[in-house]
Amino acid sequence: DTGVSQDPRHKITKRGQNVTFRCDPISEHNRLYWYRQTLGQGPEFLTYFQNEAQLEKSRLLSDRFSAERPKGSFSTLEIQRTEQGDSAMYLCASLGSPDTQYFGPGTRLTVL
């Protein structure tokens, strides 16, 4: 059990650029979640997948955000036309038994 991994750990980009993050869940975990955490705040739910199906999206997930999990294993989160307000830690988690989420180390995005 290698844990949830995320790549990259840090990303610095200029406003207007597109960025993509990857999350590899714990193997055989069917549910995968994305959260966003801004400085000094608790994480906020963005979206989650059951296998390859995206089952729920938060209102926080604007049209510039898209998430995929094409083969039901790893997931990607893409942000198009980044804005300074997108600067945050993006956390991924997978759901183990029973009913417990295990988090990755996060990807810290800085938009200049």
Added chain:
Amino acid sequence: AQSVTQLDSQVPVFEEAPVELRCNYSSSVSVYLFWYVQYPNQGLQLLLKYLSGSTLVESINGFEAEFNKSQTSFHLRKPSVHISDTAEYFCAVSENNAGNMLTFGGGTRLMVKP
């Protein structure tokens, strides 16, 4: 909709003193409750959880939390803290049979002083 309130944003305490980090939630259905700990520039680590059964749950490093349904609380306690306990602590709730999405409180920064 569910919500979580952590009443204290910061809790300073001396080493070896007891500590309580408060967490209250609101929900119209039954819930699962969690405490996660976050060290600087890292992800969240599960500290302890309440899913069912005994309302008092414990972690391997001396923390405990008690689910109080009537008070809708899940306060975290430790009888004697160490410097290494300095971190941000998050209380979270998920509603049963609702996709297991977590709603987090704003966090409490525990600062243990020598």
